[in-house]
């Protein structure tokens with residue numbers, strides 16, 4: 298992102314106070330609680346956090362989709378001047394796939410087994426862009442080639458079960474980027490792929506964001522990918538964003554003890570990065586029994602008395618960097634430098 | 639595909655042989671002598687013996703069985719003891735009627751059940767349990783209506799009451815319109831008999847596929863709901879629906895026996911009842927063989943249909 302863009306970022310999507318609950322036998326499981334974020338056009342936001350922290354549920358909710366019997370209990374998702382979550386079903390349907398699209402976490406089950414790849418990619422192109430059958434097919438071939446699939450024509454004629462996991466993942470990606478959506482959500486888009494293909498996909502997503510101005514929100518466990526690709530990072534814990542900010546700032550001076558834990562094994566910002574997040578001792582509280590205060594308190598090395606009783610708000614620590622933590626809220630910049638060293 | 643069918647048909651031969659033996663033996667165990675039926679109660683012993691010889695019933699049973707097998711091997715099912723007509727032509731005429739009724743009512747049954755099941759599944763998936771509940775209640779009522787009772791009800795209402803469909807009279811293909819009217823009621827009765835099972839299986843299969851990841855993908859790509867239901871969810875639910883259709887077709891064949899009798903339609907069901915009553919051994923044997931073939935073929939047809947709707951299924 299260049300300086301002029303940073304001065305006047307045109308917001309692609311803005312989320313306000315989004316919450317998602319799933320009913321369970323033990324009461325509602327609050328998978329996502331009061332999440333707000335905004336992503337500018339052309340910006341790339343990485344969402345990280347340990348398994349079960351709500352990354353997938355959050356990205357689905359951005360499209361107004363909730364799995365099972367869950368519900369979006371509150372919040373707004375502003376996209377192109379309208380709140381997606383307040384749209385009538387027909388309008389929402391029109392926005393999905395065209396203005397906001399998603400690469401799903403599990404490519405093995407996310408493609409329809411009885412419909413050919415061609416039909417699956419071509420249908421949204423025809424529906425949203427009004428392309429003719431032939432033009433849509435051309436575009437599909439081109440998209441598959443861009444994802445690095447060696448034989449696009451053959452892939453197009455295939456059914457999902459005839460493709461490998463990596464190929465399905467790339468088909469999924471081609472489908473999602475087909476209409477050049479304003480916002481592209483990608484849930485672990487490169488997990489199933491080997492390193493070279495991963496590089497191709499990153500390249501494709503980079504071009505989508507820099508040339509087409511799409512905002513890319515991607516979920517990952519790969520901190521190397523975050524460092525290479527993302528502009529900003531948001532750290533989720535037990536359904537909340539506990540810290541977010543420019544990648545380099547957060548890596549250099551994480552403000553939330555959880556973020557520090559995640560990054561703990563990184564010796565220096567310019568040193569080699571580990572592939573996966575490191576484990577932190579303990580586990581998050583069940584989503585049905587979230588405490589009144591900070592959900593991280595039981596695992597936190599710097600917990601204060603007020604942490605268990607009162608929920609810390611996200612406060613700005615540096616320009617663009619916010620964190621929700623009582624313990625670090627008052628610590629000054631010099632201390633932060635010491636921590637990151 | 640042809641090789642597959644060939645192999646499956648070869649595999650049926652042992653089952654058919656067992657059926658042939660069983661039917662031959664069982665028929666001759668039921669009390670009642672065909673010659674007495676034909677010659678009448680007052681026929682003298684000598685005339686009876688002559689008649690039995692003429693009908694081929696005098697030879698020892700093993701001899702009769704071997705003769706029967708030999709003619710079967712020539713695809714000759716013999717002649718009716720009563721009318722002397724070739725069994726093949728009796729079956730030929732009757733089976734077109736029964737097949738027409740059975741296939742039409744299966745198609746009609748599917749046309750009713752599949753949309754009903756899909757709509758019920760959709761209501762359920764949207765949490766509109768009342769719509770789903772109401773549909774399934776109707777289906778349950780239909781399931782518990784005996785076909786003979788429904789037949790009588792429809793006869794009273796539609797035929798006697800409104801004069802819509804003739805329930806007796808000639809059954810002939812020379813007037814297709816009249817034929818359609820004549821067959822309409824039995825087709826409706828048999829179709830309704832299939833609705834319950836088919837709707838239930840459609841509903842539960844579609845409820846399941848609606849929860850799958852690929853449906854979520856379709857939704858995320860902005861696919862219209864009807865397309866999601868009928869193009870994305872339904873074809874993935876096809877295997878259990880096809881299986882149930884096959885099973886239900888078998889049950890329907892049994893049902894045709896009753897319904898043909900009620901509406902006096904000379905299909906294979908009616909022929910079978912007549913032949914059994916008259917101890918017309920060759921006709922009964924031929925008909926049962928045909929039923930057995932149909933039942934065995936349904937499985938093959940079901941498997942072939944699977945491959946048409948689901949590219950993952952391969953004939954093995």
Ligand SMILES: Nc1ncnc2c1ncn2[C@@H]1O[C@H](COP(=O)(O)OP(=O)(O)OP(=O)(O)O)[C@@H](O)[C@H]1O
Pocket residue numbers: 319326328346347348349350351352353354355363364365366367402584
């Ligand atoms: N359909 C559902 N029904 C009930 N609970 C659900 C459902 N989907 C998600 N959850 C719950 O919501 C929480 C967050 O799940 P989510 O899939 O968002 O985690 P995640 O951060 O994406 O994890 P991962 O890194 O393993 O993908 C989990 O506790 C999960 O059990």
Ligand SMILES: [Mg+2]
Pocket residue numbers: 352353354402484
């Ligand atoms: Mg996930």
